[in-house]
Amino acid sequence: MSTVHVERDGVGKIVAVYANPQGMTEPVGADDPEVVSFLNPPAPGPTRLFKAELWRRLTEAEADALDAALAAAPTRLRRIFEAAQYLDTADPDYPALRAGIVAALGEARADEVLAPTH
Numbered sequence: 425m426s427t428v429h430v431e432r433d434g435v436g437k438i439v440a441v442y443a444n445p446q447g448m449t450e451p452v453g454a455d456d457p458e459v460v461s462f463l464n465p466p467a468p469g470p471t472r473l474f475k476a477e478l479w480r481r482l483t484e485a486e487a488d489a490l491d492a493a494l495a496a497a498p499t500r501l502r503r504i505f506e507a508a509q510y511l512d513t514a515d516p517d518y519p520a521l522r523a524g525i526v527a528a529l530g531e532a533r534a535d536e537v538l539a540p541t542h
């Protein structure tokens with residue numbers, strides 16, 4: 425079994441793995457589950473939804489409700505939505521945009537129509 429040297433943060437979580445000792449590292453087996461998990465993080469899931477796909481997922485009544493909600497939204501937020509080609513869950517304005525869609529469609533339906541595809 426080979427050994428690696430791990431650096432941990434204040435709560436004990438691995439933040440770095442080295443082949444050789446480095447400052448305040450500790451030796452750990454290379455096959456330790458925590459080391460394996462740190463070195464092989466899960467692939468990120470999709471975070472983007474093209475706006476055209478959002479509109480395709482809506483019924484006519486839902487599209488009318490969302491259109492009305494957008495018309496009533498603050499100018500800055502409305503313009504951001506209009507200018508964007510896609511919605512990205514990592515965007516700092518996404519929570520406000522999502523809140524408007526939830527207000528128009530309800531939580532469950534908003535989750536369905538906002539499911540990222542890319």
